[in-house]
Amino acid sequence: MAETTTDKGLGVGLVCGAVATVGALGVLTGMAVPVGFAAAVAFGALSVAAFHAFA
Incomplete structure (x- = not known):
């Protein structure tokens, strides 16, 4: 079986970071x-x- 990788962690992390930035503002x-x-x-x-x- 071949392993597949996704960028889900990157996307979720960036969205949560953006919401944290809005909260800090x-x-x-x-x-x-x-x-x-x-x-x-x-x-x-x-x-x-x-x-x-x-x-």
């Missing part, structure tokens, strides 16, 4: 600081996990 603007911080931390962690999970 929400913290910088001063609007919805707790929600922005929670989104930035959660999606930042998911971004790193996605790269490792789909490797």
Whole structure:
């Protein structure tokens, strides 16, 4: 059997990183600081996990 590789981990990681960036920008603007911080931390962690999970 031949192994196949996908770029799923890269795509999911980049999307989660983009959402984390938007959350961090929400913290910088001063609007919805707790929600922005929670989104930035959660999606930042998911971004790193996605790269490792789909490797």
